[in-house]
Amino acid sequence: MSTEDHPQRPERATETTSKSDDVDEDEVAQDWSHAAKLSAKSMASSIPKRGEKDYEPDGTNLQELLLYRAREAMFDTLANSPRGSVVSNQVKAYYDQDYHGAVIPHAKGNFLQTMGNVDEKGRCWLKFHEFVYLAERGTVLPFYCNQRPEKQAGRFVEVPLSMQDVYSLFRSQAEMDLYFVFAHLKRLGFIVTTLDKKRSATASFYLEDDPNRRTVGAIWGSMFAFLKLETNSLMNVFFYSSWNFLLRRYTSSPQIYKDLKRLVPHRVPPKTIEALRMERARLQANRSKERFPIAFNVWKPQTRFRKKSPGLPDFQVVIHSKNDAAQTFPSYVDLQEIFYSLDYKFEFLSETDDEEFWINNTFIGGRPANIPKPKQGQTDECNSSKKGGKKDVAAHVKQARRLKNGYRSFLLAIIDDGLISFVKISEADFGSEDVWFIPYKRPRDRKEVNKSKDSFGNKGIHTTSLK
Amino acid sequence: MAVEPVRINVTMSEDGTVTNALVFSLKDIRRLREQGVCGVLSGSLPTIAQQNVFLSVPLRLSAEEAVWLLEKGYARANVSRPTAISETLQDESLASELSEKAKLRVEEEFERQRVYKREQHALKLRKLGIEEKHRDEDEHLLESSLFYEVMNDSTILRDGSGDAEDLVDRLKAKYSQDGNFKVFRSLRSHGLVVSPGARFGGKFIAYPGDPLRYHSHMVVSSPLDYRKDPIEFRDIINGSRLSTTVKKIWVLSGIDTQERQEEEQVKFFSIEWAGFG
Numbered sequence: 186m187s188t189e190d191h192p193q194r195p196e197r198a199t200e201t202t203s204k205s206d207d208v209d210e211d212e213v214a215q216d217w218s219h220a221a222k223l224s225a226k227s228m229a230s231s232i233p234k235r236g237e238k239d240y241e242p243d244g245t246n247l248q249e250l251l252l253y254r255a256r257e258a259m260f261d262t263l264a265n266s267p268r269g270s271v272v273s274n275q276v277k278a279y280y281d282q283d284y285h286g287a288v289i290p291h292a293k294g295n296f297l298q299t300m301g302n303v304d305e306k307g308r309c310w311l312k313f314h315e316f317v318y319l320a321e322r323g324t325v326l327p328f329y330c331n332q333r334p335e336k337q338a339g340r341f342v343e344v345p346l347s348m349q350d351v352y353s354l355f356r357s358q359a360e361m362d363l364y365f366v367f368a369h370l371k372r373l374g375f376i377v378t379t380l381d382k383k384r385s386a387t388a389s390f391y392l393e394d395d396p397n398r399r400t401v402g403a404i405w406g407s408m409f410a411f412l413k414l415e416t417n418s419l420m421n422v423f424f425y426s427s428w429n430f431l432l433r434r435y436t437s438s439p440q441i442y443k444d445l446k447r448l449v450p451h452r453v454p455p456k457t458i459e460a461l462r463m464e465r466a467r468l469q470a471n472r473s474k475e476r477f478p479i480a481f482n483v484w485k486p487q488t489r490f491r492k493k494s495p496g497l498p499d500f501q502v503v504i505h506s507k508n509d510a511a512q513t514f515p516s517y518v519d520l521q522e523i524f525y526s527l528d529y530k531f532e533f534l535s536e537t538d539d540e541e542f543w544i545n546n547t548f549i550g551g552r553p554a555n556i557p558k559p560k561q562g563q564t565d566e567c568n569s570s571k572k573g574g575k576k577d578v579a580a581h582v583k584q585a586r587r588l589k590n591g592y593r594s595f596l597l598a599i600i601d602d603g604l605i606s607f608v609k610i611s612e613a614d615f616g617s618e619d620v621w622f623i624p625y626k627r628p629r630d631r632k633e634v635n636k637s638k639d640s641f642g643n644k645g646i647h648t649t650s651l652k
Numbered sequence: 653m654a655v656e657p658v659r660i661n662v663t664m665s666e667d668g669t670v671t672n673a674l675v676f677s678l679k680d681i682r683r684l685r686e687q688g689v690c691g692v693l694s695g696s697l698p699t700i701a702q703q704n705v706f707l708s709v710p711l712r713l714s715a716e717e718a719v720w721l722l723e724k725g726y727a728r729a730n731v732s733r734p735t736a737i738s739e740t741l742q743d744e745s746l747a748s749e750l751s752e753k754a755k756l757r758v759e760e761e762f763e764r765q766r767v768y769k770r771e772q773h774a775l776k777l778r779k780l781g782i783e784e785k786h787r788d789e790d791e792h793l794l795e796s797s798l799f800y801e802v803m804n805d806s807t808i809l810r811d812g813s814g815d816a817e818d819l820v821d822r823l824k825a826k827y828s829q830d831g832n833f834k835v836f837r838s839l840r841s842h843g844l845v846v847s848p849g850a851r852f853g854g855k856f857i858a859y860p861g862d863p864l865r866y867h868s869h870m871v872v873s874s875p876l877d878y879r880k881d882p883i884e885f886r887d888i889i890n891g892s893r894l895s896t897t898v899k900k901i902w903v904l905s906g907i908d909t910q911e912r913q914e915e916e917q918v919k920f921f922s923i924e925w926a927g928f929g
Contacts, residue, residue, distance in 0.1 A: 238867050241860040248865070255864040256685065263678055263708055266699040268804075273796035282738050323698040326802060329741055342747045345754045346737070348695070349676045349806035352710060353663050356734045358671045358826070365694055372696060372704050507850055508715065508827050601850035602672070602714035603692030 268323040268348065278316055278325040280346065280354065287316035289325065296324055299376045299490060312379065314364040317351055318371055327351050362506050363480055366598045369605050370502070376484040378495070388496050388547045390528050391465050442621045451616025454524075454592045458534060458546070461593075464525060477515050477523055479595070480504045497530045497547055502607075506600045515597070524593050524612060533592050584618055657728040658683055660718060661710075662819060664731055670822045673718035673729070674710040676804045681711050687726060688845045689717050690863060709804055714848060715827030716836035719820050729819050732809050740808055750808060762798045769794055831875035831907045838918040839872065846872075853894050858903075870903045870922075871895045878906035878919050888923055896925040 239248060270276070276294055278287040292301065292309035296319055301309040311319065320327040327346040355361045363379075370377045435441050455461045482498035484490060503523055506512055515523065535542045578586075591611030599606045658680040660673040675681055675691065684691065691714070693707040700706060713721070721727035733739075741747040773794075777784055824833065832855060839846050839858050847868075849857040854871035873891060876883065883904070891902040904921040911917045 239865055241866060241869070252862055252865045256682075256862070259864065260678060260682055262697070262706065263681075263693075266697050266708060267799070267801045268698045269799055269801040271796065272798045272800060275800060280737075282735075318696070320802060321696045321698070322701045323802060326800060329737060329808075331741065331744065331747060342744065342751050344741060344747055344751045344808065345758075345802070346808070347676075347803040347806045348709065349661060349674075349804060350737055350808055352674055352676075353661070353732045353736060353806070353809060354734055355663055355671060357665045357667075357669065361671055368694075368696060369704055372702055374702065508848075510826055510828060599850060602848040603694045603712040604848050604851060606851050 268321065269326065270323050276325045277328050277343075278311060278320065279328050279330045279343070280316070280351075284310065285356070286313045287311045287325075287327070294324060299378075299492065302492075313354070313360070314367045314379075317355075317364055318368050320346075320351055321348065321368070358509065359504075359506070362504060362600050365600065365603065366502065366504055366605060367481065369598075370481070370483060374486040376486065376490050376495075378482050378498075380479055380482060388494065388549055390497060390531065390546060391462060391548065439619075439621055442619070446616075446619075449616070451614075453617055454612035454614055456533065456592055456614070461531065461534075475522065475526075477503050477505065477519050479523070479526060480598075482529070483596075494549075497528070497543055499530055499532075500596055501527055501529045502596045502598055504598045504600065508600075508602055520610065523595060527593050527595055531593060533590070584620070588613055588615065588618060588620070655683075657726055658721065659730055660713060660721065660727045661730045661732070662718075662823075664733055664822070666734075668822070669826050670731075670819065672715065672827075673713040673727075673823075675713065676709050676711075676806075678709065678804075681709065684711070684721075684726075685862065688840065688843070688862075689713070689721060689726075690845060690847060691717060692848070715823045716833055716846070719823050719833055720836060720840060722820055730809070731819060737808055753807070758800065761801065765798050766794060769797070831905075834907055834914070834918050835872065835875050835905045838915070838920075841915070844870075852898060852900065853891060854902075855905075857900070867899065869900055871898075871900050872903045872905055872920075875905045875907045875918070878908035879910065881906070889925075892923040892925040895923075896927075 239251075242248060274294070276289060276292065278289045280287050287310075289301070289309040289311065291307075292303065297303075297309065300315045300319070301311050303309050311325075316325070316327070319325040327350070328343045329346055329350070330341065330343045352361075355364070367377055367379075433440075433444075435444075455464045479501045481502040482495075483500040483502055484495065485499050503515075505514065507514075530543055534546075591613035594609055594611030597608045597610050599608060658675065659677065660675055662673050663671045665671070675684065681691075681693075691711040693709065694712045695708045695710050697703075697706050697708040718727070718729075722729060741750070773790070774784060824830065836846055836856065839856065843860075845859040845861060845863060846856045847859070847863065849855055849871055852871040855874040856872040857868045858870040858872055859868040860866050871891065871894075873887075888902075888904075891904070895902040902923045902925075904923060906919045906921075908917050908919055
């Protein structure tokens with residue numbers, strides 16, 4: 186599983202790329218004086234650089250002074266950064282206990298593009314994490330009222346809530362963790378939604394709603410799985426004989442590797458649309474208590490986003506709270522469950538970010554989402570057009586990319602007492618890739634890769650799912 | 653040092669589990685920092701809301717920090733339930749009283765802003781040499797530019813800390829094993845500032861002083877049982893190599909339950925990737 190930080194986080198990028206001269210965000214001092222300047226100028230867009238730090242306290246006054254200044258800068262910024270909004274932009278949101286969210290009688294503002302549901306009476310309903318996020322930014326003003334605001338009877342009393350009040354409304358730590366991840370992604374500009382339980386209304390890559398189709402798919406899936414298992418592991422062991430090595434004469438190392446490869450059973454992850462749909466059938470229909478449900482659908486920042494028809498998300502996020510004694514890191518079975526339930530823009534299907542391809546492959550309630558096209562043939566057509574029209578990259582580079590990026594993937598947000606690390610977990614396929622060195626035969630030989638020493642060492646990591 | 657203890661806030665959900673402790677008051681956050689408890693600021697900073705480097709209140713404390721503060725008597729817990737607010741405000745007279753109070757506070761604040769803005773306006777006009785005139789549209793603009801602030805601290809929640817007694821146990825039960833607390837305590841008693849360390853593959857990372865000014869030197873592993881647990885060679889290599897790359901030292905910790913004195917129970921070993929030869 187490839188482990189890397191979130192691609193969009195600037196301050197993290199250094200961590201993975203250069204090892205020697207850099208260090209993580211807490212390593213480099215957070216220089217709050219820059220933040221102080223920024224907030225004075227209000228809307229500056231760049232993130233300030235961070236200052237220098239010392240090795241350890243040496244008891245000098247100079248150091249004391251620097252520390253004092255750093256702290257002052259920090260607390261000044263915090264103190265001079267009031268939450269709230271000016272009267273002309275004031276939007277009041279009322280917490281609703283039954284809904285566990287907030288209602289805005291007269292909603293206005295940019296946030297409506299990506300958040301909230303407006304009902305037929307024109308009221309905007311915010312989910313609780315959206316409510317906290319907007320209140321914390323000062324975009325909406327949090328209130329509590331004794332009754333829903335539409336019944337403007339004489340007894341209507343509204344009490345402003347403080348941030349402490351708002352946070353006290355979290356019903357569990359899990360909900361609070363969910364909020365922290367949500368807010369983190371929102372602050373980076375992503376469009377984030379929670380998964381709706383009523384899946385019929387949401388865009389999906391799969392045609393799963395049709396029950397007949399599902400059962401047929403399931404049967405096919407299980408048959409297919411059996412065959413796959415046989416070819417991959419049983420057969421190899423069956424036909425393997427140690428005599429092979431005595432009887433056969435090996436004239437090149439690839440021959441040896443090929444024979445060795447037969448010994449290592451591996452599972453091929455789904456790479457095509459058909460295989461993905463087949464795999465989907467393994468997803469159990471009734472999964473009320475998932476250990477690791479998908480928490481968020483995430484879209485890259487975009488202006489064309491519509492709440493009504495958002496299309497397939499770019500990423501999906503699962504949350505794991507590391508310090509919760511009741512949780513453990515997802516096991517192999519958990520990971521498989523997550524992989525089965527993924528439903529996003531499987532980026533490996535389409536090498537360029539081709540919109541039409543995704544429109545064609547998005548379904549809502551079993552029907553094509555936007556453009557009504559005959560289902561027949563569309564997938565094939567798209568597949569073939571993709572393979573052709575791409576600028577050429579050397580085969581071994583492509584292979585390295587395939588190995589690095591893998592296929593289906595999701596982001597695991599690991600929470601360590603308020604610090605969130607994003608880890609990308611993907612299915613890689615080392616078993617199908619021949620990574621050993623092959624001496625030149627023809628220039629366009631697919632299997633040519635310069636690194637020969639890694640060939641077997643890596644194999645075990647990703648794919649040996651011994652079944 | 654008889655100072656007023658810091659107020660930390662915990663919500664207890666219906667099944668009896670508790671959330672992490674949060675601190676909302678800037679004064680309290682400053683005092684905690686001076687004591688070497690930094691926590692993690694995790695709320696959006698409203699003036700620069702599109703980044704994650706500089707964050708604002710609430711300050712989120714780890715379970716170890718909260719327990720340490722409570723045991724030392726540096727903090728008092730304020731335990732509330734998610735339903736506390738609606739229960740309190742069921743009382744209509746109290747609700748309207750709070751509502752009135754809030755309105756009054758807002759009006760006072762607005763008045764202060766009006767005075768200030770008018771002054772600024774007058775000053776500006778005088779600078780430009782324009783005669784002051786009372787115009788309705790100015791007043792209207794002024795009214796709409798008044799700032800309504802959302803407060804950090806609650807006026808609704810009372811300090812009903814009836815459940816605070818077993819809070820330490822509840823925190824321990826939910827968030828870690830006992831060993832982590834012992835290690836934390838021991839690191840604190842050495843004067844180190846401790847923060848969560850999963851990003852470096854450890855349980856904690858330890859700083860020699862305030863992380864604002866000093867680099868951390870140590871990645872501390874989750875404690876092992878000193879007498880029983882084997883040490884994986886691979887763990888040593890992983891930990892020491894990673895730590896050395898980020899200019900730290902890998903600290904292996906263990907709990908020896910056979911020691912009588914609790915302070916003596918925690919053992920530390922520093923491991924550095926020497927890269928020798």
